[in-house]
Amino acid sequence: MSDTAPTCGYIHAHEDTIRAVNERMPDEDTLCDLAELYKVFGDTTRIKILYALFESEMCVCDIASIINMTQSAVSHQLRILKANRLVRYRREGKTVFYALADDHVKSILGQGLEHIVE
Amino acid sequence: MSDTAPTCGYIHAHEDTIRAVNERMPDEDTLCDLAELYKVFGDTTRIKILYALFESEMCVCDIASIINMTQSAVSHQLRILKANRLVRYRREGKTVFYALADDHVKSILGQGLEHIVE
DNA sequence: ATAATATATGAACAAGTATTCATATATTGA
DNA sequence: TCAATATATGAATACTTGTTCATATATTAT
Numbered sequence: 001m002s003d004t005a006p007t008c009g010y011i012h013a014h015e016d017t018i019r020a021v022n023e024r025m026p027d028e029d030t031l032c033d034l035a036e037l038y039k040v041f042g043d044t045t046r047i048k049i050l051y052a053l054f055e056s057e058m059c060v061c062d063i064a065s066i067i068n069m070t071q072s073a074v075s076h077q078l079r080i081l082k083a084n085r086l087v088r089y090r091r092e093g094k095t096v097f098y099a100l101a102d103d104h105v106k107s108i109l110g111q112g113l114e115h116i117v118e
Numbered sequence: 119m120s121d122t123a124p125t126c127g128y129i130h131a132h133e134d135t136i137r138a139v140n141e142r143m144p145d146e147d148t149l150c151d152l153a154e155l156y157k158v159f160g161d162t163t164r165i166k167i168l169y170a171l172f173e174s175e176m177c178v179c180d181i182a183s184i185i186n187m188t189q190s191a192v193s194h195q196l197r198i199l200k201a202n203r204l205v206r207y208r209r210e211g212k213t214v215f216y217a218l219a220d221d222h223v224k225s226i227l228g229q230g231l232e233h234i235v236e
Numbered sequence: 237a238t239a240a241t242a243t244a245t246g247a248a249c250a251a252g253t254a255t256t257c258a259t260a261t262a263t264t265g266a
Numbered sequence: 267t268c269a270a271t272a273t274a275t276g277a278a279t280a281c282t283t284g285t286t287c288a289t290a291t292a293t294t295a296t
Contacts, residue, residue: 012180033234039156056131108233178273
């Protein structure tokens with residue numbers, strides 16, 4: 001974060017463009033939430049977990065086995081996914097089953113894929 | 119990355135579920151590219167830059183002024199956006215104008231917003 | 237109650253990253 | 267060619283984050 005905005009000789013953008021940008025720009029809190037959400041998707045382990053859950057709900061141990069990571073690592077990441085409401089869970093005895101929270105996850109990942117294959 | 123997969127007493131997922139997951143799971147390279155793409159969106163400064171460019175193409179200095187960051191910081195981030203083909207640029211004399219590379223950016227950010235306002 | 241097991245979590249460490257500062261490059265005009 | 271200006275970039279620093287290891291919690295069965 002800086003507090004000094006640089007000024008080049010003159011502003012190229014018209015005043016109404018600048019006003020339009022300021023109108024469209026979400027407020028700081030929303031921007032932070034947005035960035036936070038994308039950060040969650042910005043990790044291979046978490047993406048793998050989500051892809052695994054595409055197929056069906058799964059317990060922590062199965063997820064760990066499928067994506068070849070330790071139970072601890074998976075559990076830590078599930079906490080983050082949970083906190084961002086990308087997965088939900090239900091307990092059944094000693095086992096905790098995780099599932100995708102909603103279809104947003106699929107469509108977000110799908111759109112990302114679209115961009116990189118282009 | 120770990121090399122030891124944990125094993126709980128028994129696997130809950132059926133074999134065909136596991137096979138289905140492995141079929142659906144993109145290969146390691148694609149997963150990395152995906153994560154990489156989302157990492158780019160996972161920063162407030164870069165999101166601000168993209169939102170600014172929603173309105174119109176803009177020179178580095180105008181962007182810096184609008185989002186209140188130094189020219190250097192903006193330039194560094196533009197390099198990352200450029201490398202991930204989220205923005206394109208054209209030079210006009212001393213000035214370099216940046217613009218959104220395509221409409222993917224808008225739809226990706228839109229979908230993110232949808233999730234967090236829900 | 238005790239043992240066994242599935243999951244969660246705190247602390248530590250390593251790796252990655254965003255900003256700043258100083259400076260380099262590129263372009264224009266005099 | 268030289269000065270001015272817009273942008274780019276390398277190095278340093280502070281901060282964030284993912285994994286590991288050890289351990290805690292929760293649940294079940296004996």
